[in-house]
Amino acid sequence: GENVEQHPSTLSVQEGDSAVIKCTYSDSASNYFPWYKQELGKGPQLIIDIRSNVGEKKDQRIAVTLNKTAKHFSLHITETQPEDSAVYFCAASTGGGSARQLTFGSGTQLTVLP
């Protein structure tokens, strides 16, 4: 089955700096790669996603890049703010529609220092 590895496990940045989280996946058939933010006491919240036919996607301060050849994808957060502090998870899946069952990475605890 699919295996997703995520690095680093913890990341501290100064407010206003950029943060980068990287993931690799094993199944070349994976075609959907979402990123989730999980705050304490809450469930994961989708922040951005990318499909395998796209190499990069951006939404305001957040961007995701995908390298299908190398089977890795990354989350980039620019101009970080204290409210960005949370645990971030990458995930990968195959299939379409509701068949997109997710395999998650182990998470990155991001701390933005004021």
Add this chain to the structure above:
Amino acid sequence: DAGVTQSPTHLIKTRGQQVTLRCSPKSGHDTVSWYQQALGQGPQFIFQYYEEEERQRGNFPDRFSGHQFPNYSSELNVNALLLGDSALYLCASSLVGDGAGRVFGSGTRLTVV
């Protein structure tokens, strides 16, 4: 518009007991998936229900079972609880054909003692 609602929020059970967790999907969603999230780990897929049937299952033993009701709500049952079943159990709902629109609930924290 209410999102995904899970109950209870916290639960303490003894080894060997049975537990039932409940999930109400977001309005308009018809598919429910359950995930187990151990402390410090990412969620792991348990199973998915659509049209009151289990459609997909992850690598979990038969002690884990579920049900979906006609109103799309769902239950997760775990029998013969083990200490290792202690985790946050997350329910996610979506509309069939739109897995990208999946929404997670806040979860049920199960502690087995």
